[in-house]
Amino acid sequence: MQSDPAITRLIQDWQRGDESAERTLFDLLYKRLHQLALSCLRSERAGNSLGPTALVHEAYLRFNAGAELQIVNRNHFLALAARVMRRIVVDHARARRTAKRGGDEVQVEMQENLISRQQDADTILAVDRALEQLSASAPRQAQIVELRYFAGYSIEEAAAVLGISSRTARREWQVARVRLKGAIDGTPAAT
Structure with missing residues (x-):
């Protein structure tokens, strides 16, 4: 893969309207975007109509619709891609839940990776609300959760994207997990 300065240059050219830079950028980052999509979908049921390739393509379309984005570098681009993919997964879960029969609040079991892999649309929506x-x-803290859970970043990678130390990111991750669990369970968590 090209270096970060080369990617940053492509992002800048893309934002100026250079279509060849846009194609080159997405070609170079497609594998990483596909990994992000897999990470976002890791909790979806098998046979789900929203696959990683479809998620990458939908995210690409949404990026093009938001042409006014001010993307700084590769890490910022990937963080925004993870956020866009999260929104798509949540929208998909809402549509699936609506198509189903609906329902009220649901109990969600928190685990090391925030939620179990057997989650369904209700769980995705509960996590999104929290x-x-x-x-x-x-x-x-919410950014760290998005980067860790939806983008699959390590603590160190999330810290680098946010420009904070790994120690600070680790501490905020731990606090965020407690607060999210409290929000999902409906119990106030100490801050």
């Missing part, structure tokens, strides 16, 4: 609450009170 993450929105966390984002309102602790935006950086």
